[in-house]
Amino acid sequence: MKALQWRGVNKLAVGEVPDPEIRNRGDIIVKVKQTVTCGSDLHLLGGYIPFMEKGDVLGHEFVGEVVETGADVQRHRIGDRVVVSSFIACGKCWFCSQKEYSLCDNGNTNPAITETLWGQAPGGCFGYSHAMGGNPGSHAEYIRVPFADVGAFTVPDEVTDQRALFASDSASTGWMGADLGGVQPGDVVAVWGAGAVGQMAARAAMLLGADRVMVIDRYDNRLHQVEKHVGAETINYEQTNVALELRDRTGGRGPDVCIEAVGMEAHTPGPQQAYDQVKQQLRLQTDRPSAVREAVHACRKGGSVFVLGVFAGFVDKFPLGALMNKGLTVRGAQMHGQRYIPMLLERMAKGELTTEHLATHVMPLDEAPEGYRIFKEKEDGCVRSVFLP
Amino acid sequence: MRRIPRTVLAGAAVAGGVAAAGFAVRRRASTTGGDPRWHSVTVFRPLDDVGANLPEKLRALEVQLHPAPGDRGTEVRARSAGGEVPDGEVQRVLRESRSLLEVGDVLQPGGPTTTPTPLNKPLRAITRRTRTGGLS
């Protein structure tokens, strides 16, 4: 079958790979109908997560049709339209019992890598390097989905493919940031990053009852989407001093909840960017954390900061003093999709959560390398490139 | 039949006694230095259940079971008594056993869709043998 493969740093190509097959009794095979780029892929593409092999298939956010089921699969039948959580979880371990699915003990076939890096191994993910299990991704005609009764969800008839697609990863990630970040009715919430993840976090905060939600980025087209489709306020960090603006808009308190949806390749205006970039290139820090720094600094006393952006290793100049003295809670996680997808699909069916606007560029899988290029360069107003295998 | 480690049988019967035995062994291992290392995982199943259903490969090792605090299941410690099984392999047996006990199956890797290159050789050496190794 055809699939989009990583061939080296910043090198992608569509090639032929073997068709996936059922390997465990809980597997299904899904014929991919739509599959989409994610900001996380850019970290792989750029070589910031050094656990890729030439030929790895990318993609972890997708919707499709069940074409084969393993012997133990109960919730799915051939022909079902399903959306699948990007993280793979068994549903039976202690972490799954706590609904912390991305921490699953049995979902990663290569736990030694992350155990060595981080002390403990989180679960596996589709198309997200050998550190996360080396599972072939969804930018392909077919994909094998393990633990399908736990991680695949039938899409209600009222929800289109293009809407359901984003329940897979960006909407569930954004919801998790607002939920585990502790957003309460009446809160003021600030979100760094107006990509699909940041937009979905902002929408979640609003649906959870936040009084004011503000999204920070520098791309006008993305900020415009935030105003039009999410209904949140915006701050362009190239035109405004974010710290002062947030103080001003919160009566000097600072936001109650700060959600970071930028990640390890954050951009900063001014000399700090050069500092972080040089340190990252020299491997003195693996990640550039400027949005996290800003969020910790801006957050109100006793507030909470949730890190949704992906980080892999170490950062420099982390404001530990602000964290400690302001009594902050800082938390992060890879997405617990299984926890949120059924609720998100319901909200999508009711029209409370719309995502189609994120699919700014739709193209055949053959054009995926170009789709990634414009997504990476944020060219032509690209927010997400969607591929049709 | 393979020898069934004493502590497993004791563990199923009197959990408290086993916990005490485990503590004594831990101290001995860290003081003598020469003994094979213990490796542990926590299995989210009750101790009786784990004791009665120990997977085959785990039975070949020296095993201790303790109830985990806070209803987290059972702490399973294992080592190769004679040191003939390498640490990485003991870790793999523990992880696979946990999956068998919790899920009834062990997730198999997908693919392969990759090609060997000089650059990815070290990574392929790690990923070829799934679930082997880790912190030690």
Ligand SMILES: NC(=O)c1ccc[n+]([C@@H]2O[C@H](COP(=O)([O-])OP(=O)(O)OC[C@H]3O[C@@H](n4cnc5c(N)ncnc54)[C@H](O)[C@@H]3O)[C@@H](O)[C@H]2O)c1
């Ligand atoms: N936790 C999870 O499970 C999970 C899931 C999906 C994505 N992610 C991560 O979330 C992050 C965002 O994903 P995305 O798909 O929306 O990515 P994206 O690349 O489309 O968007 C990131 C946005 O951040 C903006 N940005 C850069 N520096 C900034 C700064 N200093 N302040 C404010 N905004 C800044 C960029 O302009 C861009 O619009 C990535 O790091 C991705 O890896 C995490």
Ligand SMILES: [Zn+2]
């Ligand atoms: Zn993603």
Ligand SMILES: [Zn+2]
């Ligand atoms: Zn699990």
